[in-house]
Amino acid sequence: MIPVRWSSVRLLALAAGLAAVSAVPAVAERPSLLPAGWDADIKLAEAPDRNPDPGIVEIEIVAKLAEVEVAPGTRVTAWTYNGGLPGPLIRARVGDRLIVHFRNELEQETTIHWHGIRVPIEMDGVPGISQPPVKTGETFVYDFVVPDSGLFWYHPHVMSAAQVGYGLYGPLLVEEPDEDVGVADALTIVLSDIGIGPRGLLEPADSGGSAGMVFGREGNHVLVNGRVRPELRARAGVPQRWRIVNTAKSRFFFLDLEGQTFIKIGGDGGIQEYSERKDVVLVTAGERVDLIVMPMGEPGGEITLRSLLYNRGYGSIEYRSVEDLFTIQFTDEAPLPAPVLPEMRRAIVPPAVEGATPVTMQFTLPPVDGKGESEFRINGVPFWKAEPFKARIGETQFWTLDNQTPWDHPFHLHGYFFMPVDEAGVPISPMEWKDTLNVPMNETIRLLVTFDERPGEWMIHCHILDHADGGLMGTVLVGDVKPSSHHTHVPPR
Ligand SMILES: [Cu+2]
Incomplete structure (x- = not known):
């Protein structure tokens, strides 16, 4: 079963294009x-x-x-x-x-x-x-x-x-060659960070020990396509398409362009059901967003894309500051009036909740043990003790992810897209195919996933990679395949 219907996307995009030809x-x-x-x-x-x-x-x-x-x-x-x-x-x-x-x-x-x-x-x-x-x-x-x-x-x-x-x-x-978002100028933007110590060396990956693992270590240099605070030149009002991925191992980016509006047209799995206007956009570790922006400002002036403080757990807002990501330096030309953009729509058929197999995953963080160590667990066990979850080929499952820890966990499933839904299994609007979805601290989220005909043992894990290495990881056996001996995986200490 292929959950993605590209022919419909093409037709809708073309129709929208023709309407404003x-x-x-x-x-x-x-x-x-x-x-x-x-x-x-x-x-x-x-x-x-x-x-x-x-x-x-x-x-x-x-x-x-x-x-x-x-x-x-x-x-x-x-x-x-x-x-x-x-x-x-x-x-x-x-x-x-x-x-x-x-x-x-x-x-x-x-x-x-x-x-x-x-x-x-x-x-x-x-x-x-x-x-x-x-x-x-x-x-x-x-x-x-x-x-x-x-x-x-x-x-x-x-x-x-x-x-x-x-x-x-x-x-x-x-x-997608036929996809037309009505914008000529596009950027692919990789947001990340890197830790550089006082002697110009990479900060050790185990800095801060168990506490560093539990927080999710962030680098002290925030990078946009590998650079600290690069600069764009632009004419005010000209639309730009920004396709953004957060590749940081822990850091979240909470985007703000001095209060100007973003039009979010898609994310992880391409174009979403319909576009939405947003004043701020959260991109958690591993996620992607597809945005149209029309930066406005005085000719010759500049504005800054920033990452605002976002509380993903203790340590993420205390003694922290807003980060400047990049500046947009405007030319001396008069601003262009806001253009007419084609309406982006995509027909998405979500997995059916009727007959879906319920699966619950509880994320916990027990108190530190006698050695001062800590580990994240799914349903009571860390990765190195876990048995795989199981799914049949063609099966749809209704997952409940119950985060009982005081830290957010951007949850990633390998190899398949899933659909975020509410308690009743009704898709969250606008529908969007996801492969990484934040499970906020002390909250529960739900999703529907259909396992198509690609048998194998597929990873699930938190994309705060310190949390994954700290135990918040597992696998799903899809089809009649033998599990690996991953439970011999040794905790990284
Ligand atoms: Cu996590």
């Missing part, structure tokens, strides 16, 4: 309305496609140490993909085959997980479960079709908090 030319013809080099300070390097077949994107990714400059004069030797922070933007179209020749030049084993992509299990990048780890000097070929459009991302699934925190992540943009 004089104001909204087709994608290819729409010229940029911004000055040349407007995004030069922020634009990501792209992975070159070495395969001439238009239906295949074939690239090389090397994990290696490299010195990066996150701010003028601030350099650090990070763990990188292809020497950059973040890793290169991988660009493909819906239905393309993506072939990635991966080589590990790090001194530690690693893998690549393709966050949000509905891959076959062999391509999911989880060591000991879906593939052997890629050891130092070894290679692995990832080869799969990208079936859905949207912004996704890639990162290791080995010592995740450490490896992601040290810089191993990059964006994967899957485009």
Whole structure:
């Protein structure tokens, strides 16, 4: 069963485009309305496609140490993909085959997980479960079709908090050529952070011990496409599309553009049911948002995109300050009046709640033990003691995620999209396919998920990667497959 109906999206987008045909030319013809080099300070390097077949994107990714400059004069030797922070933007179209020749030049084993992509299990990048780890000097070929459009991302699934925190992540943009949002100027934005110690070295991944794990460590340099406070140039009023992914290992981003309105048109799994206007937008760890913004301001002036304080648990607002993410420097041209944008709509058929199998997952954090250690648990057990949850192929399940801890947990399911719903199983409006969803502290959320025909053992975990490594992780066995011996996984202490 394929829950995503692209033909409907295409038709609706085309109909919307036709209705306003004089104001909204087709994608290819729409010229940029911004000055040349407007995004030069922020634009990501792209992975070159070495395969001439238009239906295949074939690239090389090397994990290696490299010195990066996150701010003028601030350099650090990070763990990188292809020497950059973040890793290169991988660009493909819906239905393309993506072939990635991966080589590990790090001194530690690693893998690549393709966050949000509905891959076959062999391509999911989880060591000991879906593939052997890629050891130092070894290679692995990832080869799969990208079936859905949207912004996704890639990162290791080995010592995740450490490896992601040290810089191993990059964006994967899957485009739908017929999708027309009415905007010529677009950015892919990777929000993250990195911890740099006083001697210019990476902060150790275990800093703060058990308390650091329970909080979810945040880096002391907040990065936008690998830079501290870069600058965009823009003409006021010109619409821009920002596709944003939060790749930080713990930090949430709570976006505010000096009170100006964002139009949210989509998220994790592409375009949402209908767009919504928002004054602030929360992007928790691992999530994506697809926004249209029309920044307004005085000619020659500037405005700043900020991340406001957001309470995700003790330590996230105490003695903390608002973070400036990037500035938009306006040209001297007069502001353009707000344009007419095509109405973005998508027909989404949610999984049926009737007959769905109920599954409850309680997240707990017992008091610290005699050794001063602590661990997160799902239904009373940490990952290293857990038996897998189970699902049949084609089965729909109604999950209740009950967070009994005083910290938020952005919950991620590998390999499948799910639909957030209320107590009765009615989808939350506007409907949106999600693969990562925040479960706020001391709250309960619910979702419906249908397990299509991709058997295997699929991870579930908190995307605050310190929490995942601290026990908030599990697996779902889909179909008649043997469980791995993941419960021999040793707690990281
Ligand atoms: Cu968590």
